[in-house]
Amino acid sequence: MNQEPLISVVTVCFNSINTVERTFKSILNQTYSNIEYIVVDGKSTDGTVELIKEYEDYFKKRNIIFKWKSEKDNGIYDAMNKGLEMTTGELVGIINSDDYYEESALEIISTEYLKDSSYDVYHGLLNYYNSGKLSMIKGGDSSVLTQHMIEHPTCFLKKKTYEKHGFFNCNYKYVADYELLCRVKKHGGKFKLIDKVIANFYDGGAGDCLESVIEALKFRYEYGFINKKSMIIKYIKIFLGRKIFR
Template sequence: MIVNSNMILPKISVITVCYNSVKTIEQTILSVINQSYPNIEYIIIDGGSTDGTVNIIKKYESKIAFWESSPDKGIYDAMNKGIKIATGDYIATLNSDDWYYDSNVIQDIVNVINSNSNIDIIHGSINICDIDGNIRYTILGDKEPWKNIQKYMPVWQPTMFVKRELYEKYGFYDLNYKIAADYEFIFRVINKCNFYCLDKIITNMRDGGVSNTRLLYINKENYKIRKQYNVNLLFNILLYCKFILFTSIRILLEKMGMIRTVNIIKSVINRNKIVLK
């Protein structure tokens, strides 16, 4: 890439947290180090993997600004470690099951930053993939997240690029939440910062391995978060019950091999936020 000397090159920190991710981590790493944008600080926080993940990290360590492998208290504890180390103007968190959609993603993000320095969080669309990386459906970025925050997480964490000052001012991820701390963080800052939804697929995310037990646990944490931020109690209970019902239907349909039907139901519930493949 030829860089114009007059271009502003903000530093972008990308943090990957992982644990025993030997099957997927290389794809994640390559999607970062092969970006066309030059000023990237790549940080990997490994939770003490024993399956060969560390060997893959070492293979690319010349392209990694910082990495460590040691036990942590979960995914958000690892993310917080990385955020505290990061020196970039904006910080992204890309999990070891995820990979950037193309090599120009970060350049496109930087173009937005250079056009408006007042933007605090940039996000976009995301492909949801099966365990083998095949795209199942696309969730479009939410252009008005402040309108939908009470109903669901309107900003997908693997697509987010957050101004570092935001973490410094409002704090890191709350470790009281094991799965939905990103939802709590967005609730915390939703009325205090400026969002920009890039009309582009930012990230591919594997969802094939998500268990129904984990989905129910997410629902429980989401309920607690909405309660913490004083969402109407009846509305909150109805959302909780709706999710339980949908998860029960999903379990039944998946047992019958009707995955596409599950995705169609999702698209109806999300009112065209989902594009089926």
Template sequence: MKDINKSDNNLNHKTTSISIITVCYNSEATIERTIKSVLLQDYTPIEYIIIDGNSKDGTLEIIKKYRKNITKVISEPDKGIYDAMNKGIELASGEIIGILNSDDIYTSDTIISEIVGQFVKRDIQLLYGNITFFKNNPNKAIRTWVTKPYYEGFFEHGEVAPHPSLFVKKEVYNKIGTYQSDFKITSDYEFMLRALRINNYKSYHFNKFIVNMQMGGESTKSIKNIMQGNKEITISWKINGISPPIYFWPLRIYKKIKQYFS
């Protein structure tokens, strides 16, 4: 295995700083592979922040094994996943911020270097890419989510970028705010709608697989969660002072089904 302290990428001496945030709660079964996925990146320095929701299992013991390589660790009760993300964003000092969930991993040890390189090259505020889904084996994809570059009508056509692949300049969060902490399922959707559709921040679709994501996210865990997510999407449009077109929901459902079988 590669030495987590070793650095050999020619972007390491760039002045661009990046923060990666992992939020977790009772994640002892998966948190170690997520931590390793960040610490093995060849881009340095990475400010790595873990926000734990006061786990009751062995999560904190696993985090302690890598504590000297983790910049900041907070363990305390929170109001949900988006509240925890907001805590991490507030603590982050990097120019670019990415969020890696506690059961997901990056697709390669060079992906952060590549992402930072795109930010530097293209002078963008947001970057997102594609993701794969796995069930038990992170190296065996069972589904893919290949998204599109942002365009006028992107959200109206039922499109959305996969949040695990999203990287955002800290200045964007500072100017337009972070995640709606009272949302339970789709605050990431509302944030992207606000950043791209309302505020027109410059984005880039990095057409590579960035994250391997474990199946079983909150938005699709149950019929109740799907209904809650749809309700929050409707609210997302409303609080931003816009309304989706009449074809929005049929298109969104069609694309979700298509994605499922991809």
């Protein structure tokens, strides 16, 4: 393998006029060239659709394959699944409309893939912003999945991996990305951690809410990562902690 793989990137958005332009620019500014970019909008009414149309020409001038749609969906993971169905690349990344890639992100992923294409998931480090300020650089190998999610904005899965293991399970409202990666891991999927910053994440999204924390806890119990006693204890600590820090 010596030809640069086509890398598909999916962004889902809804009324994201204040943040999605930064995401678009991070795709346009990539040092990598063989890109397919897919935007799935949830029928925005704030000008996001008009911005997508405006950027369509910029992507075409950059020779980026660009596809988009705007229609009602049944939540963020349903929208992501719609985007996945539209991808044709060998590798697929998902970046949300309030996050963005480092300029060398896709080049880094491609380089690692060309070195060894046997992995199912290629992922790296994440700049984590809290209240607009860089608070930490996060990154862990797939062994941490028994405790918590790895950095999904940095993850690139082979299209064949999605075809083998399936898309996001929309029965989960907040942790379908976590469930998917655990599903891949459970069935022998290989993960490659790259010791470089791939993406930038801003807190305050759905993944930070109490409901998300609880769903992740229940999921860990369902997958056998923790027993029922541990789940109950952690559940109580979550509520006590929320009460104390209000």
